Amino acid sequence: MEAAGLIPLEPYPGADNPWRCRCDGCGGEVTPLYTSVRNGSGCRFCAVNKRSSSRRLTDAEAGPVMRAAALIPLEPYPGATKAWLCKCTICGERCSPSFHNVQKTGRGCRSCGIKQRSLSRKVNESEAKALMISAGVTPLETYPGSKVPWRCRCNACGREVTPRHSSIRQGRGGCIYCAGRGLTEPN
Numbered sequence: 001m002e003a004a005g006l007i008p009l010e011p012y013p014g015a016d017n018p019w020r021c022r023c024d025g026c027g028g029e030v031t032p033l034y035t036s037v038r039n040g041s042g043c044r045f046c047a048v049n050k051r052s053s054s055r056r057l058t059d060a061e062a063g064p065v066m067r068a069a070a071l072i073p074l075e076p077y078p079g080a081t082k083a084w085l086c087k088c089t090i091c092g093e094r095c096s097p098s099f100h101n102v103q104k105t106g107r108g109c110r111s112c113g114i115k116q117r118s119l120s121r122k123v124n125e126s127e128a129k130a131l132m133i134s135a136g137v138t139p140l141e142t143y144p145g146s147k148v149p150w151r152c153r154c155n156a157c158g159r160e161v162t163p164r165h166s167s168i169r170q171g172r173g174g175c176i177y178c179a180g181r182g183l184t185e186p187n
Helices: 034-038 044-055 059-068 099-105 110-121 125-134 165-169
Strands: 006-008 021-023 071-073 086-088 137-139 152-154
Touching: 059 071, 059 099, 125 137, 125 165
Parallel strands: none
Antiparallel strands: 006 021, 071 086, 137 152
């Protein structure tokens, strides 16, 4: 056991029973089997660290992946799953994605991701206007945005109403007066 860097903390329990020991290398308490140690194993914590350090990337290996995602690392490579402080070359914001996520998705800047999703969901004015007309109202002004009241005229009753484009997309009607919600015309 001592040749494997393990200091026994209790009497020998037998070859195939766990033997409580302290590791000389890391100081951790482990319970290997004498049979396993005789066959070449030792402290499981040191073995995991040794395996992971042999597979760990260097700054020179991890940096190009980050730069390909428009990120400039601002600190040394911390490991695949830890936050890595970077600066986005597109928006100039600081962000902290993990190398693993950037490698998996090819992106890393949260601000740019939010802007990109917003632009991909944005409706152009002609599509928005067509939806409003199909709901029975004609817009009286330019498209203000999906969640903003939009001045329109009801094609059925002729009253001015202000439905939201997002409400129409969800299947609500365009005119509150024609919907029969108990509203009466103002005097």
